[in-house]
Amino acid sequence: MSTHDKLAGCGVSRRDMLRIGAGGVGFSVFGGIGPVPAVFGRASEATAASTSGKILVVFEWFGGNDGLNTIVPYGDSMYYKHRPTIGIREKDVLKIDAHFGWQKSMGGMKRMYDEGKVAIVQGVGYAQPSFSHFTSMSFWHTGAPNGGNEYGWIGRTATALDPAGARPNMIVNVSDSQSLAVKAENHVPLVFLDPTKFQRAAFAQERAALDLLDAQTAPLGAAHAYAVEVTRSAAQASEVVRLAWSKYKGKDNVDLRLLDLDKVAALIDADFPTKLYYVPLRNSLFDTHVNQAAPHDRQLEYCSDAISGFFQEMKRIGRADDVVMYVHSEFGRRVPENTSLGTDHGTAQVNFVIGNAVKGGMYGAPR
Numbered sequence: 401m402s403t404h405d406k407l408a409g410c411g412v413s414r415r416d417m418l419r420i421g422a423g424g425v426g427f428s429v430f431g432g433i434g435p436v437p438a439v440f441g442r443a444s445e446a447t448a449a450s451t452s453g454k455i456l457v458v459f460e461w462f463g464g465n466d467g468l469n470t471i472v473p474y475g476d477s478m479y480y481k482h483r484p485t486i487g488i489r490e491k492d493v494l495k496i497d498a499h500f501g502w503q504k505s506m507g508g509m510k511r512m513y514d515e516g517k518v519a520i521v522q523g524v525g526y527a528q529p530s531f532s533h534f535t536s537m538s539f540w541h542t543g544a545p546n547g548g549n550e551y552g553w554i555g556r557t558a559t560a561l562d563p564a565g566a567r568p569n570m571i572v573n574v575s576d577s578q579s580l581a582v583k584a585e586n587h588v589p590l591v592f593l594d595p596t597k598f599q600r601a602a603f604a605q606e607r608a609a610l611d612l613l614d615a616q617t618a619p620l621g622a623a624h625a626y627a628v629e630v631t632r633s634a635a636q637a638s639e640v641v642r643l644a645w646s647k648y649k650g651k652d653n654v655d656l657r658l659l660d661l662d663k664v665a666a667l668i669d670a671d672f673p674t675k676l677y678y679v680p681l682r683n684s685l686f687d688t689h690v691n692q693a694a695p696h697d698r699q700l701e702y703c704s705d706a707i708s709g710f711f712q713e714m715k716r717i718g719r720a721d722d723v724v725m726y727v728h729s730e731f732g733r734r735v736p737e738n739t740s741l742g743t744d745h746g747t748a749q750v751n752f753v754i755g756n757a758v759k760g761g762m763y764g765a766p767r
Contacts, residue, residue, distance in 0.1 A: 457664055457677040457710075457725045458554065458581070461703065462537065463686025465729040466743050467750030469696060470506070471520055473766060475499035482736040486692050486743070500762065505701035508708025509752070516760040517711070518752055523767035525748035529731060533687070533745075537730040541580035554676050555584030561675070562587070569637055572667065574660045574679045582678050590637050590674075595645035595663060644670035650713050658713070659706040665713045668723065686729060692742040703727075707754060724755035 472488045473479045475498055480487045493501030494510045502510045512518045526545035530536045539545040543553030551559070558570045565586030573582045573591045582589040648666035650656050658665065664677045685699040707725065714720040728751045733743035748767035 453675075453719075453722050455668065455675055455677065455719075455723045456557075457661070457679065457723060459661065459703075459707070459725055459727045460537075460540075460579075460581075460678070460680040461684065461686055461727060461729040462533070462680055463684035463688075463729065464533065464731050464733060464745055465686045465749060466688060466692065466696060466733040467522065467748075468733070468735065468766060469692070469743075470503055470700060471496075471522065471750050471762075471766075472501050472503060473499060474501055479735075484737070485741055486737045496762065503697065503700050505697050506704040508704040509754075510704075512708060512711065512754065513760060517756060517758055518754050518760050519758050520762045521751040521753065522762065522764040523748045524728070524751045524764070525731070525767060529747040531731070531745040533730055538580055540728060540730055550583070551585060552579065552581035552583045554581045554678050555587065555589070558584045558587040558676060567673065569673050571676045571678070572664070572672075572674045574663045574677065579678055579680060582676075589678075590641070592638075592641065592663075593660070595641050595666070640670070640672065641667065644672060650716075656709045656713070657702065657705055658709050659702065661706050661710040665710060665717075668714070668719055669717045688733070689738065689742040689744060690740040692737075711754070721756050724753065724757055727752040727754065 468479065468483070469486065469488055472493050474488065474490045474493045474495075488503055490501075492504045494504055494507065495501040496513070502513070509518055513520070526539060528546055530539065539547075541552045542549040543556075549556075554571060559565075561567075562570060563586065565584075565588075569590055570587050571582050571584065571589040573579050573589045574593065575591060576593045578589060578591045582591075644666045645651065645663070648662070648669055650658070650665055650669075651662055656662070660679050660682065664679060667674060667677075681703065685695040688696050707727070710725070711720060711723075714723050729749050732746040732749035734746040736743075738744055750766075
């Protein structure tokens with residue numbers, strides 16, 4: 401079955417996929433299960449059906465990545481008309497075909513694309529778009545634009561896989577605070593940034609009371625029992641996370657700059673049971689309102705190299721066939737450059753789905 405056939409088989413039209421915000425992200429990972437929107441739900445379907453440890457890694461590029469200067473339409477004269485200064489010139493493009501090419505700093509992802517392991521999904525947006533970073537990202541986190549869903553799409557995927565929450569550590573969120581995307585009804589995500597300091601966070605004023613509750617041998621009520629169980633699970637998980645990180649060889653390789661994907665690699669290498677990883681990019685340079693060229697170029701290079709290095713690690717540890725990565729931002733940028741040689745908040749964006757199981761190529765069109 402072709403990739404395009406699989407898209408059609410999701411029960412959602414290509415136009416609808418583009419409209420609701422994940423156009424074509426479903427190739428071999430996404431479609432409808434339970435409350436999860438169809439384009440996100442096939443992650444649940446594929447993972448639930450698998451007994452071989454399939455894993456989804458979401459890499460969030462916060463800031464509003466400029467898709468037109470990422471996958472460059474160098475063959476379109478209108479692109480240069482609207483971007484006479486910041487438009488990427490043909491000589492600086494890693495060509496895909498006679499019309500599109502990768503930004504020159506993205507050699508790592510370009511090589512993976514040439515190997516058929518990267519799907520480029522253009523024109524990804526949703527109806528009634530918000531130009532607020534935080535409102536738009538909340539829509540991406542829930543997978544329900546303008547819907548106000550309480551739980552994130554990753555959290556709902558975990559629920560679809562394991563409704564009772566019996567399987568521990570289904571979700572890992574590599575961040576200094578929990579993302580809405582991983583909020584789940586019956587699953588408690590592991591949230592950490594530094595594996596060596598992974599422990600329950602609390603204000604100093606709360607610590608004594610929490611320690612007293614932890615010391616109780618018999619639960620004082622249902623809420624206390626739940627808190628004790630969460631604390632116990634977190635303590636056990638934190639020990640495993642620290643051990644996995646201490647044994648991970650990739651962290652000692654100075655040539656591997658994986659951003660926070662190295663924590664994911666360490667846990668996968670240690671056979672941690674997580675099937676759903678969510679990694680927001682820190683210190684993003686994607687909000688490029690002023691003098692866009694240099695910072696955007698650097699940010700794309702860092703991200704491209706990190707993704708390429710991560711999959712090199714997956715190959716080294718023998719898990720390359722098990723992992724698929726989904727990359728998105730909260731929105732794209734407007735077509736015309738502004739007077740500050742940057743770009744302002746736009747609507748549709750470019751997404752990437754990456755891995756050995758992906759049918760590579762280009763899907764959709766810039767919007």
